[in-house]
Amino acid sequence: MTTLILWLLDRVQSLFRLLGADYGQLRAIVQVKLIMDNRRSLVSLGRYGKPSAESNSNFTRVLGIYTLVGGLISLAMLSTPERDMLFFPLTLQFSYIMALCAMTLISDFSSVILDSSDNQIILPRPVGSRTLWLARIVHISSYLFAIALSLSVGGVLVIGYRFGALAALTFLTMSLLSAVLMVFLTNVFYLVLMRFINEEKLREVINYFQIVMAVLFYGGYQLLPRLIDSREILTQTIEHTWWHYLIPPMWMAATVDVFIQPILDSTHIIFGSLALLMPFAGLWFMNRFLTANFTQKLSGIDNESQSEASPLSAPRTQSVRTNWLEKLATWATTNALERAAFTFTWRITGRDRKFKLKTYPQLGFGLAYVVAMSFQSRSIGSSGFFYLFALYFAGLYVMVAQYQLGISDNYKASWIYGSAPIQAPGDVLSGSLKALIIKLLIPFYTLLASYILYRYGLDKINDVLLAFSNSLIMLVSAALLSTRYMPFSVAPDALKQNNTARGLLVSIVLAIVGLSHFGLTLVPYGVWVAIPASVFTFWYILHQYKKTSWERVEMG
Template sequence: MITVKQVIVAPLNLFLKTLGVDVLHFWALLSAKLKIDFRRPPNSFQSAGKKQTLIKQLFIYAFLGAMVVFSLYRISDMMLQFSVFFTFLIVFEGTILLTEFTGVLFDENENQILLPRPVSSRTLLLVRLVHILVYMSYIAITLSLPFAIYLAINHGLLSVAFIIGVLLCAWFTLILAVGFYMSLSKFVSAERFKDVLNYFQIALAVVIMASYQLVPHFMEGANVESLMFKQAWWAYLLPSAWFAGLTKVIGGLAVSSDWVYAATALCVSLLGSVLLIRKLSSGFTSIISESGTGIQREVKPVEIKSAKGWKNKLLSILCISEVEQTGWRLTMSHIRGDRKLKQQVYPMFAYSLIMVVAFLKPEINDFSAYIQELATSSKYLLFVLTGFFGTLGVGVIPFTDTPKASWIYEMAATNKKYHIQSGAVKAMLFTFFLPLQLLYLIPIIWIWGFAVLPYVFLGSGLSVVLAILLVRIQNNPLPFSQGREMVNKGEYTLRMFLGMLMVGVIIGLVYLVSLAHMGVGIGLCVVMPLFISLSYRTIRNR
């Protein structure tokens, strides 16, 4: 007797065969991957299980989606509403894909199991694409849920058509990025592929963030209620317009141009899938096999030296014990050699600079008058927010591609195990946070003078305290003791948004202090090192 499941799966199996994928291998591998994901112990949010962890992350994504709805409801033109939202969705999911899911796509941890077996490149690539799509779909639907509720209230079943467009948009974003990756692999050797990909990801992530932050500022001052979607020739080249038109077609609200957009969305998604799996997938197994053996850096043992030379003298001042110095040196070694760590942390410098431009909005035409006006404002506090990006590297300290070496933590003959973690946090803040703060002192002093420095130092100190306390509150594991696994996907981006909200509270507190006598700000700056020291103690005394 034919079951409902067989009826649903039969068309999918036919499509899989058309792509040249082994159906039995595909379903077996995908089922195994999804089961393993929810059987590993959770890391993020320290929840009781993977599903609870995922639900908590999705709740925050729903909140972000609600914030987008507050910006879109003022737009009266439905086509423009959909186009703006799908642009947001593509950018947001593309950012997460670039920063967090690429490691899943080219993961070499399964090589010893899969590569000796007769699993084709097409099958293996599609399994990983669908595996990633499951999580990207969760994120996409959750981000879209507030807007779908808004549509259901005002337009009824149009919300169902909107969700269909969202899912197809998530798949399009995935095949677009992976299609580029696989095209890139045709021009570079497998040994160098991940290195080239790493630099490209950093550059593209910066471009995406720059567009995401700067483009809306070009629209400021415009009458949003009167904006209309312009039916120009270049609009047919915009993916966001394709899925907006598709949503209107499925919802029964289409005009003639929407049919063209919808047909383009379907054709590009379908043909892109066929091209990616049938043509570009060749050599995928070679990429992951070479990446697992050809680009691993040689790890040299860390030699603990006595404090001599200015670097070691500085280290002896910053760290209270030799164990903490070991955590510092271990982290510095990873910063120099860990490619994925660079990929996650280095773009934050560029993000921070982009945020400065986005918030300050310099007037090029009358720059001198702009500077004079800026000097009378309190916008120097925005540098506290942009400087916070330098603390985000603390969140990636526990993760590495070689977590098996963490057994040494349990074997070490010391009762100061968490001094290693505090040393690692200090190394991250010294390497990424301090340079940003020193860089921003130049424009701050030039525009606002020395009088605002107590408040800038106070905000920076509170940001450091926040970063340290988050390590303790979230019970972060010891440095480089956890694998980069699916459980953490989406969490890094989530932490960035949550941290920015908390820094907003810090800015408000610093602004209130600035309204009081300057002596209050100076006094708080004097005691700030004590607060930072006590924060580090909460880590060491775990």
């Protein structure tokens, strides 16, 4: 793939010179970045995949999955509507392509766009800011083009079979322009942030944006099959209004629609002009106005010690936060070591962006799944015991946070555990787990319980309380049965990948506990009687976990 990309770059090198870049430098930077990418694992296939030394087939497998999924979606949306009813299905198809390209930029390549680690090598050399920026854009665009192509294969085949080669070629061209447009929109977002937001807060803002987009994308994944299942929606006629001209997928859909019907009116001409001009106009706009001081901004991103707060207000704010956290830790823990582990875990989980990116979306997925399933009439969501299924199924997502608790990119700092006079590591483990329960599990179950009570009635409060206590038991039991690591002491690639048996065991136990809970609902006051027994069981298991000795702890 690297050879092909470099060959294509050589064919259009005059364009980069026209844009003001030094082509020789740009080609060298892109070549090195592509070689380094072969040693990097992608988020799209999991968080902890180990790449090989020189080559990595992860991206090829991602493209294969995208080709299969894109083909199925294209077959469902484009194979049945008549040619005069294809505008809305085409809009959905291009929306899917654009959304997936944007998510790839956010999840896998945001760190590449904003990476400043190569500044130590590049900045001392006479490399212009525009050359560096264009090298990053070419690097990202090469992958997005491959993704857009894989997502478009199914649509190209369906449209080519039904309406001819010209319509298929137009569909392929619009798919590639969609990728270019996503490069423009995503980079505008990043570059505008770099212009107006303090470097200290930039990565934090992007991190929360990644989390929100991941949850929204999963919600769209749940919604799309329901739209496809409704033929009335796919075959409806759209009356165009002025705001349709602000929706990029409609530009692409109308351009393809011109060759499918065929039709050429003023509306389609405007849409087609926007589809052909806006991607390139966007790149020109970024190259002309947004890349000034790009390299200097990048060099300041990692300087997170700066703060805009005044010297007097910053210590006062920090003191208020510390006092509040200390009071909470004193209430939740029983000794000084456990309290120190509680506050340490609380602060690290609030500062570690990768922990939040790997944990918070999972909790959002759980909530989105419960809401989507509860409205699906022809599934378990219509059954009378769905609320019990939701309460226990959501517990699987919480266990992801417990699994992440031992992982950190700064795992080498874990030498402090061995040098500090810690005689009872169980206090550290229990303190960390309590911080996780209070910070993540309780807010998550509060939102989940609020939705369950709103949808199924306040009389389900006893079921919510018992399910919450049982979920605590499952969380501590999973910690007891797993290999015990000190908090944030293990490298991400060090944990074993094969967790199928553990996940299957946890799922079976959750199913047994959930069915037992359902049986208690058939017994008068059975749930209320079971709540104290469940709380006592949780306290006893947590006490056993707190007794962990150094012989049971495995240092990363």
